[in-house]
Amino acid sequence: MKGEWCYFKGHFSPETCERILAMAQRIPDQQAVMGKGGDNKDLSHRRSRVRFIQVNDPDFQFLFDEVWRLGLVANRDWFNFHITNLSYIQLAEYDASYEGKYDRHHDVFWMNGDPHYHRKLTVIVQLTDPAEYEGGDFELYDLGGAYPDKQAIRTQGTVFVFPSFVPHALRPVTRGRRHSLAVWFDGPKWR
Ligand SMILES: O=C(O)CCC(=O)C(=O)O
Numbered sequence: 756m757k758g759e760w761c762y763f764k765g766h767f768s769p770e771t772c773e774r775i776l777a778m779a780q781r782i783p784d785q786q787a788v789m790g791k792g793g794d795n796k797d798l799s800h801r802r803s804r805v806r807f808i809q810v811n812d813p814d815f816q817f818l819f820d821e822v823w824r825l826g827l828v829a830n831r832d833w834f835n836f837h838i839t840n841l842s843y844i845q846l847a848e849y850d851a852s853y854e855g856k857y858d859r860h861h862d863v864f865w866m867n868g869d870p871h872y873h874r875k876l877t878v879i880v881q882l883t884d885p886a887e888y889e890g891g892d893f894e895l896y897d898l899g900g901a902y903p904d905k906q907a908i909r910t911q912g913t914v915f916v917f918p919s920f921v922p923h924a925l926r927p928v929t930r931g932r933r934h935s936l937a938v939w940f941d942g943p944k945w946r
């Protein structure tokens with residue numbers, strides 16, 4: 756049986772990761788919040804700063820193209836969900852100075868009030884060399900089968916894909932700073 760996740764280990768080169776980070780850092784950052792519309796600002800659950808790369812940003816077309824390509828490959832070979840769109844990419848920072856973390860959650864806003872869409876697939880890209888931080892492990896929970904290899908998913912440039920309804924967390928960063936990208940593929944409502 757296949758795992759309920761898949762990854763492309765070290766898919767983006769360290770140079771590409773650094774370039775994406777440098778380019779995205781010109782976008783103003785904000786305190787990360789939770790829930791549809793960001794109505795939940797509970798810092799005991801999530802401590803992170805985020806930036807949003809919009810789908811029409813010409814500087815990031817190569818990134819959107821590559822994420823779409825990988826998402827379609829992963830979806831074809833593992834998940835077979837109905838995915839139709841992706842509207843933005845989130846760049847997240849987790850710094851040891853504030854013990855950056857994101858406690859256990861899933862990414863579907865079940866009662867989002869939207870007549871059409873739910874989040875279907877979550878994609879995480881590890882932008883930071885794992886030697887630059889301690890803690891900050893990405894973990895999945897409640898899987899029916901195998902769990903992913905910790906080192907593989909910490910590798911810089913790894914692209915990790917899983918169903919958005921699977922519970923997951925980012926453990927507190929205790930030294931240094933970790934950056935990641937998160938992307939959500941939406942599709943017609945779960946039914
Ligand atoms: O940064 C990560 O690795 C996880 C981010 C996440 O789970 C989220 O933003 O929903």
Ligand SMILES: [Fe+2]
Nearest residue numbers: 860861862923
């Ligand atoms: Fe998440």
